[in-house]
Amino acid sequence: MPRQLPPGVGHFTGRTQELATLSTLSAQALRDGTAVVITAIAGTAGVGKTALAVCFSHQVAEQFPDGQLHVNLRGFDPAGTPLPPAAAIRRLLDALDVPAQRIPTELDAQTALYRTLLAGRRMLILLDNARDTDQVRPLLPGTPGCLVIVTSRNLLADLIAVEGAVPLTVDLLTRDEARELLERRLGPDRVAGEPTAVDQLIDLCAGLPLALNITASRVITHPGTPLGLLAAQLRNTRSRLDVFSAGAGTANLRAVLSWSYQTLTAPTARMFRLLGAHPGPDISVAAAASLAAVDCDRARNTLDELTAAHLLTEHIPGRYGMHDLLRGYAGELAGDLGEDGRAALTRLFDHYLYTAATAMDSAFPAERHRRPRIPVPDPRPPVPAGEPAALEWLAVELPSLVAVTGYAAEHGWPGHAVRLSATLFRYLDSAARFPEAITVHDHARRAACRTGDRTAEANALVSLGVIDGHQGRHQQATGYLEQALSRYRETGDRDG
Incomplete structure (x- = not known):
């Protein structure tokens, strides 16, 4: 009787809802006399799909007394070569004690033999790290009584649509689950002793189990290092991925992510x-x-x-x-995009600037003459039609507009920063988005200073003064307005 499940993860944490879903499917496999029960566990690299599948498989192994089969399909292997279905099914036939001389040479015949051997048996089959449905389909039983668990970084939509697989997406750990993982790895006293640093580490690891485990391994191998110091190192490292390495292969986060990218x-x-x-x-x-x-x-x-x-x-x-x-x-x-990357960002910033200008014209048409006229970019983006759609677009895109203004000001697109500030002024003011307004207008002011555009600098200073005035910071507002007046005088701008 094959019992091929790999060892479980000793520090497996959380996943209560996912385990409950899998338990329901297992019960269905045991009572359903009409279909093979398949679940497709998907999720990003390093999120713990295999750990979940293995943990659950061990929990229910005894419910499948005819054995448990496991094969790593190497769909996202560092060598870049997935395990061919013929090789995978040969391994399964070997596990079922089929003599070599009885194994056919053709894949269809091997699949038929495999399904014949599984007929009438209750077996759990774990197909780990699948690239696509074509790799999985020959390995599916043909009769009910078995539970098939497939893990993949891909969604395997064909398996869901054609074979009736039940999708289960594994997400990042919640904050409580991440804390529990660190407690299991480092001990509850160590975690309780530096709660602020632990929260920072959880954020810096983005709730990704692989990153949390690599971080824990660094603490374990350097027990004298305060957690706060490690958090500071992660926060200050230019390339945080350099820190998330505990060796090669699956202990190297950059390498693990690259295997998905290469496909x-x-x-x-x-x-x-x-x-x-x-x-x-x-x-x-x-x-x-x-x-x-x-x-x-x-x-x-x-x-x-x-x-x-x-x-x-x-x-x-x-x-x-x-x-x-x-x-x-x-x-x-x-970072390797070169001129293609700069051209792409220019198109992106043109997109935001033109769409924002069009949205502002719909939402605040009376002040159209006070805003800069923005030429239509190529490609021409779709624009929101009507005031409600315009206001919704501005609200949804505001975090990106703020980020784009800052990036444009600091990395060589000062004109975009200046025009975004002038374009968005009335929306930010009327919607009382004062923190965002200060950020946007200050970026515009800095961009104008660097390019020597005194009029644009003065306009940004006026905007900052208006926002401070709304918030009761009258002395600071007066300072901004006096600076703006000085800049207008320098340029001879009597209208400003």
């Missing part, structure tokens, strides 16, 4: 690199289309492929983001 098609890999250059927290389909210089349909296709590969998350319909460690990895790749 992408060329257009999707390019989109991933370009997203690493985007300064905002998330991105819309239209903005991604401008970034990559493609139409919205092609942009959506590449974003969906990245989402299926769990290198992006569609956290609300039509908006895509990634956790900080994935963002750091994409940012490293973006």
Whole structure:
């Protein structure tokens, strides 16, 4: 009787809901006489898919008395070569004690023999690290009584649609689960002794189990290092991924992420690199289309492929983001873009500036003459139609607009920073978005100072003065306005 499950993870933490879902499927497999029960566990690299599958498989192993099979399909192997279905099924036939001389040479015949041997048996089959459905399909039993657990970084939509697999997405750990993991690795006293540092480490690790475990290993191997010092090192390291390495292979976060990246098609890999250059927290389909210089349909296709590969998350319909460690990895790749990257960011900043200007014209048409006129960029982005849609776009995109203004001011697009400040003034003022307003206008002021544009500097100073006045900081507001008056006098601008 084969019992091939790998050892469980001693510090496995959380996943209560996911284990409950798997328990329901296991019970279905035991009572259902009409179908094979398959679950497809998916999630980003390092999130603990295999750990969950192995932990659950050990919990229910005795419910499948005819044995447990396991094969690593190497779908995201560092060598880049997934295990062929023929090789995988040969391993399963070997585990079922089939003599070599009885094993056919053709894959279809091997699959038929495999399914014949499983007929009438209650077995658990763990197919780990699958690249795609084609790799999995020949390994599925043909009759009920078995539970098949498949793990993959990809969504395996065909397996769900055609074979009826039940999808289960493994997300990042919650703060409480991450803390429990660190307590198991480091001991509750160590964690309780530096609660602030522990919270910082959890944030810096983005709740990713692999990153948390690598961090814990650094503490264990350097027991005298305060957790606060390690948090400071992670926070201050230019490339945080350098710290998340406990060796080679699966203990190296950068390497683990690279195995997912290497499976992408060329257009999707390019989109991933370009997203690493985007300064905002998330991105819309239209903005991604401008970034990559493609139409919205092609942009959506590449974003969906990245989402299926769990290198992006569609956290609300039509908006895509990634956790900080994935963002750091994409940012490293973006560093190699050269002129293509600068051209892409120019298109992206043109997109935000033009769409913001169009939205402001819809929401505040009476002040159109006071805002800079923005030329239509190429490609021309879709724009919100009507005041409600315009205000909604401004509210949703505000975090990106603030980030873009700052990045543009500091990295060579001062004109975009200045015009975004002038364009967004009335929205930020009327919506009382004062913290964002101060950030935007101050970036514009700094950009104008660096380029010697006294009029733009004066306009930004006026905006800062108005915002401070609204908040009752009258002395500071007066200071800004007096500086603005001085700049206007220097340029002979009597209107300002």
